[in-house]
Amino acid sequence: MINRGNELKLQLANPGILERYIKTLSPWFCGAFISSLIIGLWFAIFNSPPDYLQGETVRIMYVHVPSAWMALFIYSSMAVASLIGLIYGHLVAFIYAKSVAPIGAVFTLICLVTGSLWGKPMWGTWWVWDARLTSMFILLFIYLGFIIVSKSFNDPVKGDKISSIFALIGFINIPIIKFSVDIWTTLHQPATISKLDTPSIHTDMLIPLLIMFTSFVFLFLYIFSIRFFSELNLRRYVTYTLSSK
Amino acid sequence: MRIYRLIFLRELRKVFSYKANYIFSLMFYSSIIFLISIGLQGQDSILTNVAPSLIWVSIILVLFLSFEDIFHDDYYDGTLDIYLIENITLYGFSLIKSISHWLANCLPMIIITPIIGIFVNLDSEIIIPMLITLIIGTPALSFIGCMGSSLILSLKIHGLIMPIIILPLFLPILVFGIGALDVLIFNGFEELFLRQLALLAGISGLSIVFCPIASAYIIKANYD
Numbered sequence: 001m002i003n004r005g006n007e008l009k010l011q012l013a014n015p016g017i018l019e020r021y022i023k024t025l026s027p028w029f030c031g032a033f034i035s036s037l038i039i040g041l042w043f044a045i046f047n048s049p050p051d052y053l054q055g056e057t058v059r060i061m062y063v064h065v066p067s068a069w070m071a072l073f074i075y076s077s078m079a080v081a082s083l084i085g086l087i088y089g090h091l092v093a094f095i096y097a098k099s100v101a102p103i104g105a106v107f108t109l110i111c112l113v114t115g116s117l118w119g120k121p122m123w124g125t126w127w128v129w130d131a132r133l134t135s136m137f138i139l140l141f142i143y144l145g146f147i148i149v150s151k152s153f154n155d156p157v158k159g160d161k162i163s164s165i166f167a168l169i170g171f172i173n174i175p176i177i178k179f180s181v182d183i184w185t186t187l188h189q190p191a192t193i194s195k196l197d198t199p200s201i202h203t204d205m206l207i208p209l210l211i212m213f214t215s216f217v218f219l220f221l222y223i224f225s226i227r228f229f230s231e232l233n234l235r236r237y238v239t240y241t242l243s244s245k
Numbered sequence: 246m247r248i249y250r251l252i253f254l255r256e257l258r259k260v261f262s263y264k265a266n267y268i269f270s271l272m273f274y275s276s277i278i279f280l281i282s283i284g285l286q287g288q289d290s291i292l293t294n295v296a297p298s299l300i301w302v303s304i305i306l307v308l309f310l311s312f313e314d315i316f317h318d319d320y321y322d323g324t325l326d327i328y329l330i331e332n333i334t335l336y337g338f339s340l341i342k343s344i345s346h347w348l349a350n351c352l353p354m355i356i357i358t359p360i361i362g363i364f365v366n367l368d369s370e371i372i373i374p375m376l377i378t379l380i381i382g383t384p385a386l387s388f389i390g391c392m393g394s395s396l397i398l399s400l401k402i403h404g405l406i407m408p409i410i411i412l413p414l415f416l417p418i419l420v421f422g423i424g425a426l427d428v429l430i431f432n433g434f435e436e437l438f439l440r441q442l443a444l445l446a447g448i449s450g451l452s453i454v455f456c457p458i459a460s461a462y463i464i465k466a467n468y469d
Contacts, residue, residue: 134416134420138413138416139413141409141412141413142413144409145409145410145412145413148406148409148410149396149397149406149410152400152406153399153400158399158466158467161466162396162463162466162467165396165459165462165463165466166396166410169392169414169459170413173413
């Protein structure tokens with residue numbers, strides 16, 4: 001007798017059933033993304049105070065910070081999925097890791113571009129080779145390396161294994177990004193929200209930031225569901241052509 | 246143990262005799278140095294400041310090209326299959342490969358670095374620290390490179406993929422290697438130099454321990 005929660009978990013591990021779940025959920029992801037984006041942008045542009053030091057440019061933060069969070073979150077989840085895939089040899093974990101990598105790369109790129117646009121008026125330069133910026137740039141390269149490795153194998157089974165190992169090797173960079181502002185003295189400011197005591201950001205700025213983050217999460221889920229379908233269908237096609245030979 | 250010594254000798258004989266890889270890396274190393282020095286029009290003041298970075302960057306560029314065919318030949322001509330049948334562990338095999346790669350490619354470049362230093366106007370007081378950072382830092386490059394080489398083992402389109410995959414893992418070594426020398430040149434702090442050197446040695450040690458394990462696993466994944 002399997003209990004209810006375990007049954008659901010078993011179902012979600014089956015690619016076909018998971019596909020059905022995601023298919024029903026994906027329009028909701030899209031709707032949630034658009035509505036929270038509109039609310040978040042309204043808060044960020046019209047209904048939040050300008051910073052007393054940085055003035056209106058602080059509004060770049062509402063795109064910059066959530067995309068940086070998403071970039072780190074996606075890579076961490078990718079590494080966890082790769083580990084699960086290597087241990088249990090499960091297809092969904094490999095498909096997850098392979099299909100979210102380009103999304104993470106684009107979020108990293110958005111973070112770098114908006115950061116550089118923010119850096120010009122505030123720091124006076126587009127780019128400095130400082131620890132946080134450099135490690136974020138390395139993250140972009142790790143994403144690109146993962147995409148190249150995962151796409152260049154003809155045999156998907158072999159490619160899954162090898163690209164998962166690559167994802168695990170690249171995970172060293174994530175703690176470096178997180179703690180780079182604490183260890184080295186950098187131009188980039190240290191963490192203000194993810195601290196153990198109360199966040200040192202005002203509530204009027206925190207609310208739009210969190211709404212924007214939610215909308216980015218839903219955007220990620222929506223794009224992931226599309227990519228999940230295409231990747232699954234690709235695997236089906238490969239299996240079909242191999243078995244019909 | 247004897248069989249590993251024989252494999253090690255075979256690798257050394259291969260790299261130092263008929264393939265003569267080390268000659269090519271030395272030539273390429275010096276040609277990069279010459280190109281950049283001539284490109285900077287031989288201005289002594291600029292060259293003295295950038296000489297350590299120049300040497301580190303050229304060594305990394307040369308190594309990028311040398312990683313391509315570390316496991317390639319053995320994989321395709323069936324030598325690796327024989328090793329696997331003979332119960333030779335892939336860990337030991339990749340360790341031997343990495344060590345022989347270091348001996349064949351990095352060591353000759355480190356040896357001629359004092360001579361290269363004359364051309365880039367390297368400060369004579371920096372030569373000994375420069376050699377120390379190179380000796381401590383380059384094993385990490387070799388071991389990480391061997392791991393990357395096993396990643397692209399069964400791909401048809403290697404070549405320019407390799408640098409992109411390996412680049413992020415090389416950057417810390419470059420940063421700490423040059424950072425140690427910069428501290429010494431511009432500030433003269435021996436203590437900070439030793440601290441950066443300790444970080445560099447830590448990275449080297451970690452990669453010597455973990456990279457052969459990873460590359461053994463990756464090579465094994467190619468046989469599944």
